[in-house]
Amino acid sequence: MxxxxxxxxxxxxxxxxxxxxxxxxxxxxxxGMFIFSDERDAEAVPAEVRVAIDEGESPLAAWRRYRAISQSALARESGVSRFTIMRIEAAGAGAGNRQSRKLLAAALDIPVSAI
Structure with a gap:
């Protein structure tokens, strides 16, 4: 140990x-965990995304809307089905399998830990 x-x-x-x-x-x-250890980390997330998440939107949906991309377009870009995107957005932070989150994060140009 x-x-x-x-x-x-x-x-x-x-x-x-x-x-x-x-x-x-x-x-x-x-x-790849997303932890706000202090205010400097929180500043790396755009205010619009932080507010949306604080108001109950899933991190994936908040980032997707911030990047102005539809679920269908994100599905095409990432190779993850629209149905999976819908399920992850409905379930919230940490939902979906690691590979799907990795592909979605790459398509949105964010760390996997952000979703």
Whole structure:
């Protein structure tokens, strides 16, 4: 186990991991997770996208609208079916499989972690 990383086993048998924040941030970045650790990170997301997400729109829909692209056009551009795009938009952040999110993110020119 890495230095500074601890495992805790709960009474229910769940294994929890405690680690230094810097280590977690490196792992999160490598995994493509989208974490607003401070205001500088939040500034990287356009205000229109942040507001739409805060108002309940899915991240994928917010970015798609910001880029002014229809679901059909995004489907053609990404190779992901329109039905899948509709399902991901309806389900919200982190929905869909990793490959679909990767293709959609590439088509929208955003990090996978943003959707």
């Amino acid at each position: 890495d230095r500074g990383v601890q495992q805790i086993v709960t009474p229910q048998g769940d294994v929890l991991v405690v680690m230094p924040l810097a280590h977690f941030e490196r792992l999160s970045a490598a995994a």
